[in-house]
Amino acid sequence: MRHVFQCPLRWSDMDAFGHVNNVVFLRYLEEARIDFMFRLAREAASPGAFTGGSVVARHEIDYLRPLVHRHRPVAIEIWVAKxxxxxxxxxxxxxxxxxxxxxxxTVIVPYDLEKARPRRLTEEERTFLTRYCDDEAGSASAA
Structure with missing residues (x-):
């Protein structure tokens, strides 16, 4: 299953070449990830899911087509690949x-903010994430 986040575009997202700047894509992904992990997970799993924090260990992006400003949002589908x-x-x-x-x-690592070190996924976090495991690149379903 995939979660779909509708991300609005802002005029300031554009660069001198007339399309959304590559760095802005990271912000879009962050907005989708925050909605997924901090809103949806807490609503679906429990209020304690991901409250200890998480950090980004790695990002990888393949830019396929230019995205230009428009008034309708762009859909960001997010799922757990591993x-x-x-x-x-x-x-x-x-x-x-x-x-x-x-x-x-994006590789995310749960993080214990008090101890300032990585931690293991909790059982409730793992249960939530497992529901969004999707290795079929062509299938999409809104959550």
Whole structure:
């Protein structure tokens, strides 16, 4: 299953070449990831999910088509591509009905803010993330 986040575009997202700047894509992915992990997970799993924090260990983005400013949002589909004991890789597609603009992935590591070190996924976090495991690149379902 995939979660779909509708991300609004801002005029300031554009660069001198007339399309959304590559760095802005990271902000879009962050907005989708925050919605997924901190809103959806807490609503679906429990209020304690991901409250200890998490950090980004790696980003990877393939830019496929230029994205230009428009008034309708762009859809960011997010799902879990890999689940480990102390990390998860989330994958994304930035798209609309006609066009796939980018594919990306982020390795996230749960983090204990008080101890200032990585931690293992809790059982409730793992249960939530498992529901969004999707290794079929072509299938999408809104959550």
């Amino acid at each position: 689940l480990g004991g102390a990390s998860a890789t989330v994958a994304y597609e930035v798209r609309d009905e006609e066009t796939l603009f980018a594919r990306a992935s």
